[in-house]
Amino acid sequence: QVQLQESGPGLVKPSETLSLTCAVTGYSISSGYYWGWIRQPPGKGLEWIGSIYRGGSTYYNPSLKSRVIISVDTSKNQFSLKLNSVTAADTAVYYCAASSDYDMAFDIWGQGTMVTVSS
Amino acid sequence: QSALTQPASVSGSPGQSITISCTGTSSDVGGYNYVSWYQQHPGKAPKFMISDVSKRPSGVSSRFSGSKSGNTASLTISGLQAEDEADYYCCSYAGSSTWVFGGGTKLTVL
Numbered sequence: 691q692v693q694l695q696e697s698g699p700g701l702v703k704p705s706e707t708l709s710l711t712c713a714v715t716g717y718s719i720s721s722g723y724y725w726g727w728i729r730q731p732p733g734k735g736l737e738w739i740g741s742i743y744r745g746g747s748t749y750y751n752p753s754l755k756s757r758v759i760i761s762v763d764t765s766k767n768q769f770s771l772k773l774n775s776v777t778a779a780d781t782a783v784y785y786c787a788a789s790s791d792y793d794m795a796f797d798i799w800g801q802g803t804m805v806t807v808s809s
Numbered sequence: 810q811s812a813l814t815q816p817a818s819v820s821g822s823p824g825q826s827i828t829i830s831c832t833g834t835s836s837d838v839g840g841y842n843y844v845s846w847y848q849q850h851p852g853k854a855p856k857f858m859i860s861d862v863s864k865r866p867s868g869v870s871s872r873f874s875g876s877k878s879g880n881t882a883s884l885t886i887s888g889l890q891a892e893d894e895a896d897y898y899c900c901s902y903a904g905s906s907t908w909v910f911g912g913g914t915k916l917t918v919l
Contacts, residue, residue, distance in 0.1 A: 735911070747906070749906040752810050793864070795900070796900065796908075797857050
């Protein structure tokens with residue numbers, strides 16, 4: 691059974707870099723899933739941030755592409771999100787999620803972690 | 810890449826059926842049979858309900874069904890139950906390994 695667990699600071703200062711990690715258990719991160727990040731500002735909808743496939747190729751939401759890096763650490767079976775130059779608009783619950791490469795649906799979700807951007 | 814369009818809210822009485830629409834473009838909903846739906850209760854992570862427009866994963870009630878016509882996908886919930894009250898989001902693959910979500914629909918069971 692594949693499980694995902696986000697971790698990282700809950701508070702980030704404006705203009706700094708938001709960094710989160712998603713630990714994957716029950717499945718090899720090098721196998722056939724897109725490992726992705728999705729966020730949800732308070733009271734708002736879901737927004738796909740980006741995904742990484744088979745531990746290598748990365749794909750980003752065009753609206754965030756200039757500020758986002760997603761990477762994988764296969765030795766720890768985890769993947770990470772870095773979002774730089776954050777503002778209050780980046781305050782959100784951040785979810786890691788896995789999308790299978792045969793139905794392109796986000797089958798598996800982490801519990802989410804709230805990140806607040808504030809000085 | 811614009812968000813898919815969903816109604817902000819829908820409502821129905823227990824036992825009734827409701828349908829939530831999800832409108833995109835030929836670059837996302839209309840271009841691929843990779844529309845998925847998610848249910849989200851307050852304070853919880855989204856739950857995967859439908860993939861490939863109309864396929865239910867194991868464990869999801871048969872009261873939930875999906876369909877698509879052109880650039881619009883739909884989620885129908887039949888035999889409404891109080892526990893169905895939640896937010897619902899559609900999502901479409903948009904090509905080149907990218908995805909786009911709908912704005913979400915709040916379902917109220919009267």
